[in-house]
Amino acid sequence: MNILQALFFPPEQPGGVSSMVPYILERFKKRGWEMDLFSIPRRIRGKGTEEVKFSTFDWRIYAGNSIVDKYIQTYKDYIWWTKLRLNKSYDLIHAHHPIAALAMKQLYPETPVIMTIHSSFERELILNGKIEENGPEHLFLISLYREIEASVDQIITVSNSFKYYMGEYVQDVERIGVIPNGFDEKRFRPVSHDNQVTQFITVCRLVPAKGLDTLLLACGELKRRGHPFVLHIIGDGPSRHELEQLAVSQNIYEETIFYGYMLHPEEFMPFFDIFVLPSRAEAFGSVFAEAALCWLALIGTEVGGIAEQIDHGSNGLLVPVGDYHALSLAMEKLIIDPTFRHALARGAWDKAKKTYSLNRVIQQLKGVYEVYQATSE
Structure with missing residues (x-):
């Protein structure tokens, strides 16, 4: 089974998802699994031009706000970079960021995509004073949860509290699995x-x-x-x-x-x-x-x-x-x-x-991956 781990930015520093995924990939490879890592370099800016359409809402009603416009351009850039760099197919894609998940599902519509949501970008922006609660940027970002639910094959998050936070914005909260982060x-x-x-x-x-x-x-x-x-x-x-x-x-x-x-x-x-x-x-x-x-x-x-x-x-x-x-x-x-x-x-x-051992995460993810492995055979 060939699996792609799709990050947003490269795993450049410890702390958080970008540092955890390479350890997961290394452990799976030692067990004989075929697995690749993909991300977009930080230097890629303004390359993508493809039109963006979502199935559950019209993002254009929020256009003209800097954070929304930056998000959409980054989505376009991710699409552009993926088309440029990936030239093989996968049996399963595990994405670790909304942009990565939605872009991969757009480009690989027949491939199962799992999405792990690791944090609440909109809550951080509100608490950091970057956006207003219930403002256009906030409404755009929470709308993405429903888009993710409609697009990907399975959603995972890292805590029960965050699962039920997301419950406000999705139709079926019980579809969301919980696998806490793990550490080597x-x-x-x-x-x-x-x-x-x-x-x-x-x-x-x-x-x-x-x-x-x-x-x-x-x-x-x-x-x-x-x-x-x-x-x-x-x-x-x-x-x-x-x-x-x-x-x-x-x-x-x-x-x-x-x-x-x-x-x-x-x-x-x-x-x-x-x-x-x-x-x-x-x-x-x-x-x-x-x-x-x-x-x-x-x-x-x-x-x-x-x-x-x-x-x-x-x-x-x-x-x-x-x-x-x-x-x-x-x-x-x-x-x-x-x-x-x-x-x-x-x-x-x-x-x-x-x-929170990495071995525990590996076992839980292995169970998830094997479900898709069985259906692909």
């Missing part, structure tokens, strides 16, 4: 250490949706209550300057280290104590599983896939979104009670090892 445990090597001052770490893109303003406000409270700590922030993005200014105003700039982008943060994380990320939305939250495999205690928010990964008080702590006081109390609890902190870290590692 060999990449994560916990390190025995004893930090005299508690070391917090977060890894994310620096955008409003990740809630780092809440984190810095919580750290300001911690310092005012006399708790020593260091906060390590790995990642970059448009909010960096604003966050640095907030750290200054909270008098915690000396306790906060902004590293910028780092290629392999999983090599760095094991030396710290607590992973904390107060996201405002998260379909899955891969970095929590990665931190758990590094044997860190976890603090997250009661949203999406985070709340499915963290069992409050057992393998981490959950706080309400945007509540910096509650977050500061959770952080304080783990500073003053290292025994509890170590117990949470052990619980997080144990759950991640059992639930």
